[in-house]
């Protein structure tokens with residue numbers, strides 16, 4: 001979700017600055033040339049009153065839903081007139097008072113894990129015949145074994161990634177029964193927290209969708225405890241010498257997948273700088289393309305104590321939907337984002353071309369993906385050449401547009417308020433859809 005990601009990936013190689021400059025100019029050429037490949041260039045700039053370019057309207061009208069655009073535009077207009085006066089708490093972003101972590105380990109955003117789960121075995125029943133003072137044959141007294149623990153997955157809001165999920169999860173075994181009718185202790189169930197929106201698949205088939213807070217999924221049941229020999233006493237057999245073994249715990253392999261992990265994904269220039277500016281995340285920032293090779297997630301806090309996860313996805317290149325570059329892996333992440341931010345480098349000429357490429361790539365990968373509530377972030381407005389480009393960009397798109405400087409921290413508050421508006425809108429329409437309204 002950062003600077004227009006029309007770059008190529010340079011995995012694990014050392015480059016000279018000259019090589020890097022060559023790559024950069026290649027990328028720029030790509031940006032300019034992609035318009036001629038698969039989609040048409042926009043017509044000459046149209047007057048602000050008839051803002052939407054014909055192509056733009058086509059994409060957005062695919063879903064027939066432009067309500068969020070009107071809402072977002074109104075919201076931005078109000079904000080520009082009366083910055084944050086009388087704004088509801090939920091739109092007021094809070095700046096973290098904590099400094100950025102000094103830890104050297106960077107946590108990546110994990111939205112896919114393969115896990116093997118094993119329920120605990122039940123404890124074995126005990127065979128014992130009691131013999132006490134003056135009563136040599138006091139009868140059978142073998143206790144039952146305890147039950148093995150289940151492995152249970154629970155959806156909680158405070159988890160945002162599957163990073164903590166181990167690849168092998170095993171619940172405890174039940175204790176075996178003992179003599180003197182002592183029953184073994186049942187093992188505690190092992191409850192593993194996962195983020196809301198986690199899907200569990202077995203052999204490609206969805207077996208559980210934890211899309212509600214507190215919803216549970218029993219991944220593997222523990223075995224039942226075996227009965228001790230006291231249980232088998234009958235009128236005709238007063239001293240049974242049989243007991244049961246405890247049942248084996250279930251074993252399954254799942255693919256855990258996170259659906260709406262990050263609320264906003266920015267497919268594309270200065271993305272990492274922006275994520276650093278608005279959250280405590282620390283993605284690497286550098287002046288060459290494809291600095292970010294893994295998605296990063298940062299949290300934004302609002303005055304009503306709500307938190308939003310924002311994901312920074314590595315840049316997209318032209319043809320990403322055909323798996324060029326690192327393309328398809330990251331488009332998979334975007335698929336799970338509720339809303340999108342298109343981060344454009346406003347210092348480059350014709351930034352609307354960057355927007356077209358990004359939208360085209362998303363649409364090619366999955367139809368309707370680019371119709372999710374989204375906004376355009378014109379970054380680097382601190383550079384003098386950006387001014388004119390941003391004005392022209394506003395004429396080329398009818399999308400909510402926020403000019404920012406991620407590096408200088410300019411205009412970030414309106415952006416954060418807008419993000420909240422879009423995410424709330426998306427959540428509400430999701431709820432309405434699931435309620436069948």
Ligand SMILES: Nc1nc2c(ncn2[C@@H]2O[C@H](COP(=O)(O)OP(=O)(O)OP(=O)(O)O)[C@@H](O)[C@H]2O)c(=O)[nH]1
Pocket residue numbers: 001002003004005268269270271272273274284285286287288289290291292293314315379380381382383404405406407408
């Ligand atoms: N002047 C200026 N420079 C910026 C701004 N935001 C980012 N940059 C610079 O742009 C360059 C790229 O920034 P990154 O944040 O790494 O860009 P990115 O989109 O994450 O790039 P990839 O990870 O390679 O896709 C860095 O040199 C930043 O310092 C800005 O607002 N103003």
Ligand SMILES: [Mg+2]
Pocket residue numbers: 002271272273283284285291292314
């Ligand atoms: Mg980056």
